[in-house]
Amino acid sequence: MDATIAVPDKYQSHCGRLCGVIILLCAFASVSRGDPPIDPLPAPLFSFNANSPASQGGIVDPDGILRLDFPHPHMMHHGNMFGLGRVGDELDAMSTNNTLFPSTASFALLFSVDESTVGAVTPDPILAAFGVPYNALDQAVRGQAAGDQFISTTLFSLVSGGAIEPARTANNVLVRNNFDEGGIDFSANPPTSADDIVQNEPQDRVDATVAESELNRVYFSASAASPSLDHLPGSEFPSGAHIFRHSFGPGGRMMMLFASFSELGLQQADDIDAMVVFDVDGDGEFNGSDRVLLSLTADSPSLTTIPDASATGAAADVFVAVPNQPPALFAAASLLGLGDPQDNIDALEFLECDDAVACVLSHGIRSANAIPALSEWGIITMTLLLFVAGTIIVSAQQKERAPANPNTG
Ligand SMILES: [Ca+2]
Numbered sequence: 001m002d003a004t005i006a007v008p009d010k011y012q013s014h015c016g017r018l019c020g021v022i023i024l025l026c027a028f029a030s031v032s033r034g035d036p037p038i039d040p041l042p043a044p045l046f047s048f049n050a051n052s053p054a055s056q057g058g059i060v061d062p063d064g065i066l067r068l069d070f071p072h073p074h075m076m077h078h079g080n081m082f083g084l085g086r087v088g089d090e091l092d093a094m095s096t097n098n099t100l101f102p103s104t105a106s107f108a109l110l111f112s113v114d115e116s117t118v119g120a121v122t123p124d125p126i127l128a129a130f131g132v133p134y135n136a137l138d139q140a141v142r143g144q145a146a147g148d149q150f151i152s153t154t155l156f157s158l159v160s161g162g163a164i165e166p167a168r169t170a171n172n173v174l175v176r177n178n179f180d181e182g183g184i185d186f187s188a189n190p191p192t193s194a195d196d197i198v199q200n201e202p203q204d205r206v207d208a209t210v211a212e213s214e215l216n217r218v219y220f221s222a223s224a225a226s227p228s229l230d231h232l233p234g235s236e237f238p239s240g241a242h243i244f245r246h247s248f249g250p251g252g253r254m255m256m257l258f259a260s261f262s263e264l265g266l267q268q269a270d271d272i273d274a275m276v277v278f279d280v281d282g283d284g285e286f287n288g289s290d291r292v293l294l295s296l297t298a299d300s301p302s303l304t305t306i307p308d309a310s311a312t313g314a315a316a317d318v319f320v321a322v323p324n325q326p327p328a329l330f331a332a333a334s335l336l337g338l339g340d341p342q343d344n345i346d347a348l349e350f351l352e353c354d355d356a357v358a359c360v361l362s363h364g365i366r367s368a369n370a371i372p373a374l375s376e377w378g379i380i381t382m383t384l385l386l387f388v389a390g391t392i393i394v395s396a397q398q399k400e401r402a403p404a405n406p407n408t409g
């Protein structure tokens with residue numbers, strides 16, 4: 001016996017179109033919060049800043065290296081394990097060596113921002129329509145951007161000294177939310193989904209990240225106010241723009257100065273607050289083909305002297321330091337969807353990537369709603385979808401009625 005349900009002929013073509021439209025609209029409306037990415041990036045190691053609620057509450061140390069845990073991050077390395085550990089010390093940038101990373105390989109930048117950041121552009125409407133509707137401006141509006149990580153929609157390479165042309169769009173997309181969004185977050189306050197809106201809630205600020213689950217060496221910078229700068233290597237001219245290298249493990253611990261502020265072409269009063277080190281030959285010295293991508297704090301004097309640094313929001317610029325050369329602009333804040341005078345990048349990482357759109361869609365926090373906050377384009381997109389859906393439905397209904405009223409018109 002045939003168990004299939006017989007659909008009357010007059011409904012078959014009608015349903016084919018109509019059902020498609022209904023399924024599409026239901027897909028847009030079925031979820032009211034952020035969803036995990038299709039392919040979540042592995043959880044990095046990270047640090048919170050001193051003003052974070054978790055630091056103020058004594059749950060973590062601002063000079064410690066943290067690992068994702070629940071309900072709070074786990075202190076993987078206390079500051080005294082790698083030359084910090086004094087009251088007032090702050091780990092504000094870290095990296096691994098990235099030795100042998102090909103200079104020709106293309107990559108997207110991953111970055112975090114502080115709680116003052118407001119962002120410069122609304123979410124990209126096309127990316128939002130494809131299900132990744134959150135960016136830095138959106139999360140800042142929702143009061144929960146400081147514990148997030150974003151990916152650039154532009155690709156870069158070391159050999160090009162900046163962006164690879166052509167950049168389709170100068171924007172960013174949320175890849176890791178502050179709090180639970182499928183288990184790949186930072187366990188950072190406030191405990192919100194990417195879709196939640198909160199006002200004036202204290203935020204844990206992610207101020208250093210490194211894409212590793214274990215470390216046998218760490219390159220790091222301390223904040224300019226860190227007391228331990230007075231006894232670390234380079235202490236004759238202590239600086240928040242020094243980069244140190246510390247080895248962990250059974251081979252013995254070793255602390256050294258990887259690059260002083262002057263070797264990086266910076267000033268003693270500068271403060272590196274985000275960086276990626278490419279110690280290409282892995283010798284622990286800043287030489288040869290080595291590169292450092294870095295961002296500075298807003299009060300760093302070099303923001304007014306580095307050529308092409310942004311006129312506003314230069315604390316969200318990414319610069320490149322090359323041995324024996326002055327620092328240069330690598331990624332202008334505006335290329336990353338930032339650049340408001342209050343914007344500041346304070347953690348930096350990268351993701352090897354050949355196709356920016358594919359990487360963003362694969363790793364971005366999703367929402368089936370796909371309408372970003374404050375995006376006129378998002379509203380226009382949904383309005384057009386509803387208009388097209390309504391037209392198809394009305395058209396189908398008229399065709400259905402037509403045979404029963406042959407004399408109409
Ligand atoms: Ca967030």
Ligand SMILES: [Ca+2]
Binds near residue numbers: 240
């Ligand atoms: Ca620093």
Ligand SMILES: [Ca+2]
Binds near residue numbers: 281285286
């Ligand atoms: Ca080197």
Ligand SMILES: [Ca+2]
Binds near residue numbers: 346
């Ligand atoms: Ca910065």
